[in-house]
Amino acid sequence: MLKIAIIGATGYTGLELLRILAKHPEVEIVSVTSRQEAGKKVREVFPFESYFAELVFEEPDVSKIAPRVDLVFLCVPHGAAAETARAFLEAGVKVIDLSADFRLKDAAVYESWYKTKHPCPELLSKAVYGLPEIYREEIKGASLVANPGCYPTASILPLVPLLKEKLIEPQSIIIDAKSGVSGAGRSAKLRLIFCEVNEDFCAYNVAVHRHTPEIEQELNQASGFSFHINFTTHLVPMSRGILATSYAEVKEGVTERDLREALKSAYAREPFIKILDEGLYPQTAHVKGTNLCLIGLKFDPRTGRAIIISAIDNLVKGASGQAVQNMNLMAGFPETLGLEKRPLFP
């Protein structure tokens, strides 16, 4: 059994890991942390929990946790993750970091978007970007995996094959993305209280969202060009789900069939990616609770643009499900182990 710890187990992504790992036959959770709930049993905080009911939340003390585990999931805010990751790595424990601390390869880019110095720049070259559909082989041998952001997962997956096949114009890409509120985490913030969110729909962090450089890093890599995108995020009054609509000019002579075939052939063997047939478009309700990414597309001949729509559950393929997919690869387990495929629909 692989022994694991979840640092930040009372947050939304930590709880989602508990939900997923309850059905994982090769994993034993030996430590869950929370500074606020330290000393309490899991069932005292989450009465619905039965698998891990008797585990006791503990302080995130690396020296006490590291000797008991093989792998740790960091489900804490960016900034707080990096030094914890370094301490676990030094103790010989593999790390999957769900925060943004190791996703950007260039510390200067991190510093300009995150407005703070990177705590461990020396580890950036060690970290593998945890998008299995693109970096599967590298993830298998990694000791530090930077789990992608939720918006980047939804945005990068549909665009990479189209860029690699040179079917779309990189500089023309516009990504218009919407997220449910759990994307912002479980801690209280004024903009997230019920009266502020309910029956509202707004854009935020326009042209300055910190996922922009993460998406650009991966799209630039796929295309071989250095270019910028327009990326706009919106908050929608639902708990889970991301819907990303991307627009891009197609190259001369490229048809809708070419675009769909490129996606289908890139992802033909991928268990979690589904390319929808003509006339069908993804819905967040169709991926809720699953590790799936659904992708649909349409070519508009009047504008010469492709419209590509993708949907994920931000807490599953956008965070904890993808983290378990990465863990399975790192540990040599079947990649789909523990990851349910059917959505909670309706």
Ligand SMILES: NC(=O)C1=CN([C@@H]2O[C@H](COP(=O)(O)OP(=O)(O)OC[C@H]3O[C@@H](n4cnc5c(N)ncnc54)[C@H](OP(=O)(O)O)[C@@H]3O)[C@@H](O)[C@H]2O)C=CC1
């Ligand atoms: N929510 C989402 O959809 C996604 C989130 N992410 C990223 O995953 C990480 C976790 O997100 P999420 O679960 O939503 O966050 P939450 O705010 O819901 O939970 C954070 C957890 O971390 C603990 N924590 C907070 N600060 C610290 C700290 N300084 N040191 C140790 N523990 C701490 C909290 O418990 P306590 O305070 O009791 O210690 C809590 O258990 C973040 O980096 C987030 O950006 C990535 C993709 C998607």
Ligand SMILES: CC(=O)N[C@@H](CCC(=O)OP(=O)(O)O)C(=O)O
């Ligand atoms: C709705 C909402 O607020 N979403 C968050 C993104 C969550 C996420 O994936 O952020 P990390 O990069 O920290 O992992 C945001 O826009 O900042």
